[in-house]
Amino acid sequence: QSVLTQPPSASGTPGQRVTISCSGSSSNIGGNFVYWYRQLPGTAPKLLIYRNDQRPSGVPDRFSGSKSDTSASLAISGLRSEDEADYYCATWDNSVNGRVFGGGTKLTVL
Amino acid sequence: EVQLVETGGGLIQPGGSLRLSCAASGFNVPKSYMSWVRQAPGKGLEWVSVIHSGGSTYYADSVKGRFTISRDNSKNTLHLQMNSLRVEDTGVYFCATDDVLGQWLAYWGQGTLVIVSS
Numbered sequence: 001q002s003v004l005t006q007p008p009s010a011s012g013t014p015g016q017r018v019t020i021s022c023s024g025s026s027s028n029i030g031g032n033f034v035y036w037y038r039q040l041p042g043t044a045p046k047l048l049i050y051r052n053d054q055r056p057s058g059v060p061d062r063f064s065g066s067k068s069d070t071s072a073s074l075a076i077s078g079l080r081s082e083d084e085a086d087y088y089c090a091t092w093d094n095s096v097n098g099r100v101f102g103g104g105t106k107l108t109v110l
Numbered sequence: 111e112v113q114l115v116e117t118g119g120g121l122i123q124p125g126g127s128l129r130l131s132c133a134a135s136g137f138n139v140p141k142s143y144m145s146w147v148r149q150a151p152g153k154g155l156e157w158v159s160v161i162h163s164g165g166s167t168y169y170a171d172s173v174k175g176r177f178t179i180s181r182d183n184s185k186n187t188l189h190l191q192m193n194s195l196r197v198e199d200t201g202v203y204f205c206a207t208d209d210v211l212g213q214w215l216a217y218w219g220q221g222t223l224v225i226v227s228s
Binding site: 033044045047054056086090096097098099101103104 | 157168171212215
């Protein structure tokens with residue numbers, strides 16, 4: 001059971017905009033940066049968003065991150081079939097003194 | 111180009127020990143924040159441990175007291191010593207590094223599989 005709560009699944013049709021939520025507490029999201037990762041089956045995760053809303057070089061602007069109080073969200077606009085993957089949020093947790101991941105959200109493109 | 115290559119995985123009996131290694135190239139391990147992240151079969155990501163550039167180390171509660179993260183500066187390599195292994199430690203273990211821009215886990219290795227079973 002992760003300290004960061006994500007919906008287990010999400011879905012959308014090509015071209016649509018979908019959002020994935022990540023809910024935490026004052027000891028983690030509330031006081032620290034949030035990071036988002038995408039993992040395709042059988043591969044290593046890839047960093048999509050860092051420090052709440054920053055995109056690494058090479059990540060399309062279809063991906064955006066936001067944070068408010070103890071929750072964060074990843075938005076994907078112009079959904080494509082290749083966006084079908086597992087998405088994870090992560091942050092530092094002051095209570096456990098370590099990094100933590102959300103349980104992950106499986107995104108299906110219908 | 112940053113590259114991370116993990117080795118050392120395998121089949122081990124419960125209670126046994128295993129040492130994972132992560133050979134790094136394209137950056138300086140001693141100056142980086144480096145982590146181990148694992149993934150049980152069919153499950154999500156679980157952060158295991160991090161070592162900061164200054165040498166501070168942090169662990170997930172699930173491995174505290176059993177696992178030790180370290181680095182060999184002369185070989186630019188990260189290690190994870192795993193003792194008292196349990197069945198629930200089974201999974202793919204990834205080595206990953208932050209970059210200088212504060213991008214957590216910006217680079218990942220391909221992972222090495224650890225199976226703890228009798």
